[in-house]
Amino acid sequence: MSFYKEHYDVVIIGGGLSGMSAALQLQAKGVKDILILEKHNLPGGLATSYVRNGIEIEATLHEMMSIGPKEDRLKIGAFFDEMGVDIDWLRVPEAYRFIQTTDGIDITLHAGFETMSKEIDAKYPGWGSKVLEFMQLCNKVYDSMNTLSVTPMSKVKMLLKHPEFVKTAGYTANEVMATFGFPKQIEEILTPYWIYVGNPMSTLPFTIYAFLMADYFRGGSYVCRNFSHEMSMKMQRKVEENGAQFEFCQEVDKILVKNGKVYGVRTRRGDEIHCDYVVSGAYPNRVYTQMIEPLSEVPEGAVKHVNGRRLSVCPVSVMMVLEGSPEELGINDYNIFSGDTMDTDEIWKNYKTDGPYRYLTSICLNLANPGCTPEGYTQFSITALPLPEAFSDWKEEDYLANKRRLAADMIADYEKITGIDLHDHIVEIEVETPVTVSHYVGAWKGCIYGYSHSIDDHAVARLQMKAEDHFIEGLEFAGAHAISGNGMGPAVTNGRAAAKAILEDMEKKGVLTA
Numbered sequence: 328m329s330f331y332k333e334h335y336d337v338v339i340i341g342g343g344l345s346g347m348s349a350a351l352q353l354q355a356k357g358v359k360d361i362l363i364l365e366k367h368n369l370p371g372g373l374a375t376s377y378v379r380n381g382i383e384i385e386a387t388l389h390e391m392m393s394i395g396p397k398e399d400r401l402k403i404g405a406f407f408d409e410m411g412v413d414i415d416w417l418r419v420p421e422a423y424r425f426i427q428t429t430d431g432i433d434i435t436l437h438a439g440f441e442t443m444s445k446e447i448d449a450k451y452p453g454w455g456s457k458v459l460e461f462m463q464l465c466n467k468v469y470d471s472m473n474t475l476s477v478t479p480m481s482k483v484k485m486l487l488k489h490p491e492f493v494k495t496a497g498y499t500a501n502e503v504m505a506t507f508g509f510p511k512q513i514e515e516i517l518t519p520y521w522i523y524v525g526n527p528m529s530t531l532p533f534t535i536y537a538f539l540m541a542d543y544f545r546g547g548s549y550v551c552r553n554f555s556h557e558m559s560m561k562m563q564r565k566v567e568e569n570g571a572q573f574e575f576c577q578e579v580d581k582i583l584v585k586n587g588k589v590y591g592v593r594t595r596r597g598d599e600i601h602c603d604y605v606v607s608g609a610y611p612n613r614v615y616t617q618m619i620e621p622l623s624e625v626p627e628g629a630v631k632h633v634n635g636r637r638l639s640v641c642p643v644s645v646m647m648v649l650e651g652s653p654e655e656l657g658i659n660d661y662n663i664f665s666g667d668t669m670d671t672d673e674i675w676k677n678y679k680t681d682g683p684y685r686y687l688t689s690i691c692l693n694l695a696n697p698g699c700t701p702e703g704y705t706q707f708s709i710t711a712l713p714l715p716e717a718f719s720d721w722k723e724e725d726y727l728a729n730k731r732r733l734a735a736d737m738i739a740d741y742e743k744i745t746g747i748d749l750h751d752h753i754v755e756i757e758v759e760t761p762v763t764v765s766h767y768v769g770a771w772k773g774c775i776y777g778y779s780h781s782i783d784d785h786a787v788a789r790l791q792m793k794a795e796d797h798f799i800e801g802l803e804f805a806g807a808h809a810i811s812g813n814g815m816g817p818a819v820t821n822g823r824a825a826a827k828a829i830l831e832d833m834e835k836k837g838v839l840t841a
Contacts, residue, residue: 332572334601336360337829338592340579341608343372343768344815345805347562348822349606349829351410354569356830357839361571362602364594366578371559372608372768373775374815379755382648382700386759387775388555389662389690389710390419390548392539393816401546402473403816406823412561415552419661419695422543425519426665426744432512435660438547440466447516454513461507461517462544467491468534469541492534497782500528500536515669522686522712523814525639525779527671535780535812542816550695555815578769582607582614582802584624589801593620604832606825608806610771619799629798636784639776639813640678640712641761645734648755649705653693656705657747661694665744681718681729683736684711707749709737715772718761730758770807776814777807803828 336358339346342365350361369375373387393403394416400408407414422443424435434450436443440462448455471492495503500521504514520539521528528536551557567573581593582605591601607614615629649656666686668674674686692699692706700706711733721729734756738749761773778784807813809821833839 331362331598331600332360334603335362335572336602337362337604337606338579338600338602339363339606339608339805340582340592341365341372341806342367342370342563342573342575343608343806343818344374344558344562345807345809345818345822345825346606346608347559347566348406348819349803349805349826350566350571350822351412351562351569352823352826353829354566354571355410356826358830358833359570361566362600363566363571363573364577364579364592365573365575366769367767368575369556369559370563370573370575371556373764373770374555374559376554376556377757379648379757382704382706382755383554384646384648384706384755384757385550385554385692385699385708386646387642387644388550388815389688389708390543390550390695391416391555391815392542392548393546393820394549395546399546401542403819404546404549406819407558410565412558412565414558414561416549417552417696419548419550421661422548423519423662423664424660425516426663427515427669428665428667428744430512430515432515434516436516436544438544440544443544447513451510451513454509457507457509458513458517461504461509462540464491464495464503465537465541466545468495468537469545472534472538495533495537498533499782500531500533503533503537504528518669518671519664519688521671522640522674522688523776524812525712525776526781527675529672530781532780532782550692552696552698554699558815579609580618581620582618584619584621584799584802587624587626587800589799603838604801604803604829606803606805606822606829609769610774610777610806610808611804612771613769614802614804615798624799626798632796632798636778637781638715638772638774639779639807641715641773642710642712642759642764642775643682643684643730643733643737643761644708644710644759645737646708646757646759647706647749647753648700649707649749649752650703650754651705651752652703653691653705656749656752658691658694658705658707660689661691663689663741663745665689665741675714678711678713679717681713681721682711682733683740684713684733687711687737687740689741704754705752709741711737712776715761715774718773721762726762730760733760734758775807777809777812780812801832 395401444459471489765773803825805825811817
């Protein structure tokens with residue numbers, strides 16, 4: 328008896344959040360004949376954890392957006408609920424503390440548009456109402472994006488129903504923010520999240536920035552009680568309960584194409600599996616240059632497409648277990664963004680080097696999830712998000728020394744800014760680099776954030792160009808590199824979008840009844 332069936336409706340390459348979200352969306356519409364092939368021995372990709380000395384450590388998730396409280400779910404939280412994936416969400420206590428040492432800025436903001444506006448007004452009297460007006464604009468753009476992503480409409484109708492979205496589209500975050508006349512300090516206080524979409528404010532589309540700000544401050548952020556791996560394990564269980572075949576340690580080597588249409592995949596061990604559709608978690612960079620068989624089936628436009636896109640940021644994270652509780656160590660903040668400047672163009676230049684880095688984010692997981700470590704210990708991380716080219720000159724023999732140097736610099740910087748001693752309390756430490764990411768999940772050049780968002784290449788532009796950017800029939804992409812961009816929330820959205828494209832094609836061909 329063959330390990331695989333002769334034919335599947337859909338083969339999904341990669342059992343990460345996006346791949347499993349695609350499977351769940353397909354299953355919800357009646358598509359059951361699905362095969363998921365995962366190269367690792369666990370589901371979830373980067374949504375995972377690891378164990379050191381008996382302590383489970385979160386590998387990646389700082390905070391999950393688009394969840395919302397039970398009584399007011401946002402789109403990702405609502406999707407999990409609808410799919411029957413019951414996750415124990417814990418709300419993060421604050422949005423962030425922001426420390427900018429040069430200008431002496433030190434402020435903590437919490438979720439809620441009115442709340443954060445009052446917190447800024449307390450530091451900078453008279454500006455709270457203007458900040459609230461700005462956040463309300465962000466919220467309107469957020470609502471418009473959520474509507475337009477599922478409801479196509481004419482330009483006239485868009486202008487009538489979504490005027491704020493239309494008026495601000497095509498402008499950068501800096502350009503729109505400048506119209507509010509904020510002093511420099513307030514502009515900087517409203518800037519820290521920029522790094523999560525991988526472009527400086529001078530070139531970051533306001534549309535993307537507004538969505539990010541509204542999402543974080545409207546519903547707050549969340550983590551999983553049992554780490555991000557809770558999402559992965561529960562999603563895997565659900566897709567299998569729904570009838571999907573999920574196979575581990577099965578890396579896909581080739582996507583088989585004939586006459587411009589996919590007809591299957593081949594695994595690294597040599598299994599040829601036939602199907603009508605393929606959802607790829609692998610980056611288009613790898614797919615179009617290495618995975619399509621034969622390569623003659625790759626249209627010239629596909630290669631130009633990936634060559635014309637710019638990879639976004641990648642991680643350097645120092646992940647530690649510290650002896651002592653947060654209270655004993657003097658750690659009072661879940662999330663701190665810190666640096667000596669908030670000039671994002673300058674930080675961007677710095678992020679093209681291999682350090683030391685001028686802009687860091689630190690996370691104390693215990694302050695959102697008190698049970699994440701045994702009593703008397705603290706789980707703590709410091710992260711920078713440089714660009715892939717920062718590591719192009721690293722040599723294998725220098726790798727360990729380089730990552731230790733980066734870790735020492737980042738720890739020293741945090742200690743200098745906060746006055747909190749970490750070094751003498753470290754009992755476990757791991758340093759994650761783009762090499763780590765590439766090794767474990769195969770992400771192209773270690774990128775976790777896909778392609779950077781720019782005026783001519785961001786979620787809205789990608790949605791408008793979707794038909795032109797679709798080069799091989801039956802092949803869809805789902806992951807950080809897909810339409811919605813980066814992060815675990817967008818990964819879920821990207822998986823759903825890939826499933827939606829397949830469902831629409833099935834309906835068009837009469838294979839599936841709407």
